[in-house]
Amino acid sequence: QVQLVQSGAEVKKPGASVKVSCKASGYTFTNYGISWVRQAPGQGLEWMGWISAYNGNTNYAQKLQGRVTMTTDTSTSTAYMELRSLRSDDTAVYYCARGGYTTGADVWGQGTTVTVSS
């Protein structure tokens, strides 16, 4: 079945970096883009950016420009999201999701909790 499986929970200190992985299975990885969405505790959904698994083109949310990098490894059908210079307000559940403009995000990963604390 089509699924996205994310890496496990992370605890980081302020100023550190985190890299979350998202492994796809059950479909042709390069046929879809991957969005990354985060949700702070008790808050709504915040879009972080999107990457084309076909050619690696990216669009990032303006507020994260310069701190976030999204990449893919087509040989393992895995997408990655790296966030640098972590702050306490980066504490959130991070989701990857398959999809694009017309289809919406139709498959989601299970979420990865990232806690930033000194």
Add this chain to the structure above:
Amino acid sequence: SYELTQPLSVSVALGQTARITCGGNNIGSKNVHWYQQKPGQAPVLVIYGDSNRPSGIPERFSGSNSRNTATLTISRAQAGDEADYYCQVWDSSTVVFGGGTKLTVL
């Protein structure tokens, strides 16, 4: 930047019809997607492209989009529909989410 406005909460009696709105400037010209999120779970796509249901989503869920308001309609509301609902569009190559609406089934 583009903004989407949703009511914080909507209540509906069991078996009745709930309508959740999503307001945005000329949103009728955009593709609107809707997500359901239950506590502790990842979001689930319930409507895409304004009014299309993914496979596995009950016919009780429907969507419309016109001018400055998109609407998610849930007919014959069930206790299991109680959740947060988010609308979403693409604008200038970025994704915008509404703030979310908590649906309570009474």
